[in-house]
Amino acid sequence: MKQRLVMVGNGMAGVSFVEQLLKLNPNRYDITIIGAEPYPNYNRIMLSSVLAGDSSMQDIILNDWDWYRDNRITLHAGESVTAIDSAAKQIVTDKGAVIPYDELVLATGSLPYMLSLPGADKEGVIAFRDIKDCETMIETAKRYRKAIVIGGGLLGLEAASGLIHLNMEVSVVHKHGHIMERQLDWAASRMLQDELERQGMRFLLQKQSNAILGDARVSGLRFQDGTEEAADLIVMAVGIRPNVRLARVSGIEVNRGIVVDDYMQTSAANIYAVGECAEHRETTYGLVAPLYEQGAVLAKKLAGIAVDGYKGSVVSTKLKVSGVHVFSAGRYADGPGTKALRVQDDLEGVYKKIVFEHGKVVGAVLFGDTSESSKVYSAIRSGEDYSGREKEILFGGAGSPGGGGRSASPIDLAAAMNGDEIVCGCNGVAKETIVAAITERGCVSIGEIKACTKASGSCGACKPVVEALLAATIGSEQVAPVKEGICGCTPLTRDDVVEAIRRMRLRTTKEVMHVLEWSNPEGCSKCRPALNYYIGMLYPKEHEDEPESRFVNERNHANIQKDGTFSVVPRIYGGVTTPEDLKKIAAVAEKYHVPLVKITGGQRIDLLGVKKEDLPNMWKDLDMPSGYAYGKALRTVKTCVGNTFCRFGTQDAIKMGIDMEKKFERLNTPHKVKLAVSGCPRNCAEATIKDLGVVAIDGGWELYVAGNGGMRVRAADLLTKVKTEDEVLEWTGAYLQYYRETANFGERTSEWSIRVGLETIKKALANQEDRDALNERIHVALGQTRDPWKQIVENDDLRNAFEALTAPLSIEAAASNESGAAHNEGGGQA
Ligand SMILES: Cc1cc2nc3c(=O)[nH]c(=O)nc-3n(C[C@H](O)[C@H](O)[C@H](O)COP(=O)(O)OP(=O)(O)OC[C@H]3O[C@@H](n4cnc5c(N)ncnc54)[C@H](O)[C@@H]3O)c2cc1C
Ligand SMILES: NC(=O)c1ccc[n+]([C@@H]2O[C@H](COP(=O)([O-])OP(=O)(O)OC[C@H]3O[C@@H](n4cnc5c(N)ncnc54)[C@H](O)[C@@H]3O)[C@@H](O)[C@H]2O)c1
Numbered sequence: 001m002k003q004r005l006v007m008v009g010n011g012m013a014g015v016s017f018v019e020q021l022l023k024l025n026p027n028r029y030d031i032t033i034i035g036a037e038p039y040p041n042y043n044r045i046m047l048s049s050v051l052a053g054d055s056s057m058q059d060i061i062l063n064d065w066d067w068y069r070d071n072r073i074t075l076h077a078g079e080s081v082t083a084i085d086s087a088a089k090q091i092v093t094d095k096g097a098v099i100p101y102d103e104l105v106l107a108t109g110s111l112p113y114m115l116s117l118p119g120a121d122k123e124g125v126i127a128f129r130d131i132k133d134c135e136t137m138i139e140t141a142k143r144y145r146k147a148i149v150i151g152g153g154l155l156g157l158e159a160a161s162g163l164i165h166l167n168m169e170v171s172v173v174h175k176h177g178h179i180m181e182r183q184l185d186w187a188a189s190r191m192l193q194d195e196l197e198r199q200g201m202r203f204l205l206q207k208q209s210n211a212i213l214g215d216a217r218v219s220g221l222r223f224q225d226g227t228e229e230a231a232d233l234i235v236m237a238v239g240i241r242p243n244v245r246l247a248r249v250s251g252i253e254v255n256r257g258i259v260v261d262d263y264m265q266t267s268a269a270n271i272y273a274v275g276e277c278a279e280h281r282e283t284t285y286g287l288v289a290p291l292y293e294q295g296a297v298l299a300k301k302l303a304g305i306a307v308d309g310y311k312g313s314v315v316s317t318k319l320k321v322s323g324v325h326v327f328s329a330g331r332y333a334d335g336p337g338t339k340a341l342r343v344q345d346d347l348e349g350v351y352k353k354i355v356f357e358h359g360k361v362v363g364a365v366l367f368g369d370t371s372e373s374s375k376v377y378s379a380i381r382s383g384e385d386y387s388g389r390e391k392e393i394l395f396g397g398a399g400s401p402g403g404g405g406r407s408a409s410p411i412d413l414a415a416a417m418n419g420d421e422i423v424c425g426c427n428g429v430a431k432e433t434i435v436a437a438i439t440e441r442g443c444v445s446i447g448e449i450k451a452c453t454k455a456s457g458s459c460g461a462c463k464p465v466v467e468a469l470l471a472a473t474i475g476s477e478q479v480a481p482v483k484e485g486i487c488g489c490t491p492l493t494r495d496d497v498v499e500a501i502r503r504m505r506l507r508t509t510k511e512v513m514h515v516l517e518w519s520n521p522e523g524c525s526k527c528r529p530a531l532n533y534y535i536g537m538l539y540p541k542e543h544e545d546e547p548e549s550r551f552v553n554e555r556n557h558a559n560i561q562k563d564g565t566f567s568v569v570p571r572i573y574g575g576v577t578t579p580e581d582l583k584k585i586a587a588v589a590e591k592y593h594v595p596l597v598k599i600t601g602g603q604r605i606d607l608l609g610v611k612k613e614d615l616p617n618m619w620k621d622l623d624m625p626s627g628y629a630y631g632k633a634l635r636t637v638k639t640c641v642g643n644t645f646c647r648f649g650t651q652d653a654i655k656m657g658i659d660m661e662k663k664f665e666r667l668n669t670p671h672k673v674k675l676a677v678s679g680c681p682r683n684c685a686e687a688t689i690k691d692l693g694v695v696a697i698d699g700g701w702e703l704y705v706a707g708n709g710g711m712r713v714r715a716a717d718l719l720t721k722v723k724t725e726d727e728v729l730e731w732t733g734a735y736l737q738y739y740r741e742t743a744n745f746g747e748r749t750s751e752w753s754i755r756v757g758l759e760t761i762k763k764a765l766a767n768q769e770d771r772d773a774l775n776e777r778i779h780v781a782l783g784q785t786r787d788p789w790k791q792i793v794e795n796d797d798l799r800n801a802f803e804a805l806t807a808p809l810s811i812e813a814a815a816s817n818e819s820g821a822a823h824n825e826g827g828g829q830a
């Protein structure tokens with residue numbers, strides 16, 4: 001007869017243990033699981049992603065009901081164990097079931113820590129721990145506007161980011177002077193705060209909460225210093241504590257967690273504990289990677305396989321907020337006997353700190369560029385001695401493909417990784433396991449690798465490295481394109497959606513969401529702006545733009561700044577101005593007390609610190625066109641002086657640039673587009689890091705495309721050489737329209753070109769007929785555009801509507817994406 005294995009808790013750690021046990025010895029036990037939550041095992045980590053609109057509840061189910069049935073596991077979902085009788089070897093549930101066991105595993109996880117403030121029991125005060133909390137936040141955001149998150153740790157920041165995506169105004173209350181103080185040093189924390197403020201998060205630092213205000217429902221929070229902050233929702237994210245209640249009442253030894261030995265055994269015979277509830281060598285964990293390591297040890301032990309005991313884990317974390325790259329591992333703080341290697345690049349927003357002790361890496365913080373995270377994490381785990389060659393960890397050795405770090409491609413970096421380097425921290429999957437899945441088990445997509453190895457199946461932070469490994473192993477051209485829904489509201493891809501809009505002639509975002517059966521009928525911050533763009537791109541004449549589906553900067557026709565003021569950037573064609581325009585700008589700057597006037601990298605003049613109510617009057621007084629420094633649109637055409645004044649110049653770069661800017665201004669594009677024209681190959685206008693750059697040569701022009709001078713620098717590729725200015729305009733029009741029609745919304749030309757391939761772009765533009773057709777379509781789109789500043793100034797209704805606009809920071813944050821492509825989105829830089 002089989003032995004009876006009973007597990008209390010149906011969460012990530014427990015079920016991972018059961019999966020591993022089933023692989024090792026599938027027939028040894030009759031398994032029963034009792035889980036208090038009424039769901040099958042789901043990915044708690046991904047609740048942040050559900051809140052951010054990137055996944056649906058369905059997406060995060062790890063083991064569906066069929067999995068339990070197929071593995072002959074009896075599941076009591078929505079039922080709690082209330083007592084353990086270790087003498088009789090049985091447990092009792094709140095529904096009166098008495099279940100005998102031979103081996104019992106406690107996997108009861110943690111409970112969120114709730115501050116015991118007066119008023120904490122009011123409606124609208126919640127934690128962020130489970131599906132129910134997530135649903136409450138989504139529902140609340142439909143009816144209320146202001147949220148406070150107490151706690152600026154990982155959970156608090158992910159909750160705050162999600163709430164911003166749900167259109168709420170969010171303040172994060174933190175008791176320390178810098179956020180994520182448990183994971184980041186001051187420098188990285190400050191850079192993170194700046195970035196999150198840019199995304200619309202407000203911070204109230206060094207604040208001690210004192211009381212929750214309101215009647216039945218929360219209306220605000222009072223602090224110990226007497227100040228108050230209004231709120232319709234308060235989310236407490238101030239840490240967790242292991243859920244030890246059941247163990248304690250059952251007489252099992254409990255400290256902070258349930259005390260276990262190296263084999264996860266508790267003080268009671270045949271009773272084990274695994275996951276966040278367990279305390280091993282006086283340590284409890286709150287991240288999945290160590291919990292899976294514990295589960296692996298326990299699975300071997302209960303499968304009857306000899307196993308070295310669990311020795312504890314080195315933890316590493318990544319914050320899961322779109323557009324933010326932060327990594328922290330081990331002992332990152334300076335201390336006696338430690339030395340740190342620091343690299344700080346304020347221009348690129350990159351900070352790296354590696355802490356060494358006796359030549360070994362003991363901790364690290366990476367901000368802005370986390371490409372070395374798996375290497376650093378492996379170094380900490382392996383304890384390799386780097387004495388005398390410490391800098392190799394960031395800069396690589398001589399001739400190393402990773403040498404110089406930032407310039408090597410992700411594929412080169414992946415190829416240069418050691419086989420035993422951990423790629424997926426959540427699931428403890430090393431490079432060699434992923435490579436074996438590709439070469440030996442024939443995996444050719446991320447989905448297949450996930451199914452074979454679990455890599456990328458939890459927080460998803462390792463997905464870019466897994467993708468790069470796949471490309472490095474089988475060649476990038478062989479990699480099957482990943483089909484992903486455009487957001488958590490639909491499983492349909494961008495191409496599916498665009499095709500459906502075209503085929504069914506859908507004209508509004510609401511119509512698309514309804515007809516294509518969006519799971520969230522209101523859509524989310526990710527899909528609404530995308531749909532608005534796609535419909536406008538397909539039906540430029542008929543489409544009525546939906547301002548409510550645009551990012552806050554686009555709704556305000558100005559870039560919002562960290563203090564809530566705006567920046568105003570008038571158009572200055574080709575970067576060439578006149579004394580008259582300069583006088584107008586100076587007069588406006590003085591009249592409206594503009595605190596900062598700055599020349600931008602795109603050769604424009606940026607008036608920073610403007611109050612929202614002053615915007616329409618400023619636009620009127622300026623009487624210049626909008627520079628679109630805030631939009632997914634043509635931003636600037638930067639020019640050098642060309643042959644007008646420069647003795648090296650071979651062509652008139654200024655005229656070319658002005659002609660281009662006048663022709664394509666106001667064009668809506670999937671992401672911002674920057675152009676440049678240089679008058680000779682010396683390239684003073686830096687045309688080869690632009691979305692489209694034109695460089696004069698003897699007797700003609702070279703057109704470069706898909707460059708990027710932002711967070712991920714990319715040199716542009718040569719598209720073609722032409723002889724005349726008309727041809728430059730013709731190729732530019734065709735190229736921009738092809739980008740408009742085929743790129744994903746939010747995709748810069750640099751990413752788009754890598755995805756679709758330069759050859760595809762060249763082929764699409766090779767024939768005169770195709771270029772003509774593309775130009776015809778772009779002319780129709782350009783024919784519909786109007787200057788937004790002028791429209792508001794001249795039309796009272798529009799002006800009133802603008803003034804009534806309350807400008808929630810709603811969908812601004814979605815402008816950022818994993819690639820960091822929108823890094824400059826809100827900065828006011830033209
Ligand atoms: C929003 C969010 C984001 C996160 N992101 C990350 C991340 O990016 N990376 C990372 O590593 N970690 C992350 N974590 C932490 C990670 O989710 C946890 O470490 C992990 O889920 C813990 O697993 P567990 O099985 O120990 O506990 P849990 O997942 O809490 O499971 C325990 C289960 O036991 C049930 N239970 C408790 N008592 C009883 C009882 N008496 N009877 C029956 N059932 C009972 C509970 O209801 C619960 O369902 C995140 C957590 C949250 C909330
Ligand atoms: N990306 C990730 O890895 C991730 C994401 C979410 C959650 N988690 C895990 O979930 C668990 C819970 O996360 P967490 O962020 O709540 O825990 P935490 O303990 O890491 O952070 C809590 C934060 O709240 C602050 N705080 C405590 N009391 C406060 C008060 N009275 N007022 C204001 N601030 C206060 C603390 O200073 C701390 O920074 C952790 O184990 C975490 O590792 C991980």
Ligand code: SF4
Pocket residue numbers: 640641642643646647648649650653678679680681682683684685
């Ligand atoms: S790119 Fe050539 S033409 Fe233009 S300013 Fe530089 S040297 Fe002169």
Ligand code: FES
Pocket residue numbers: 423424425426427455456457458459460461462463
């Ligand atoms: S690191 Fe989280 S899924 Fe791989």
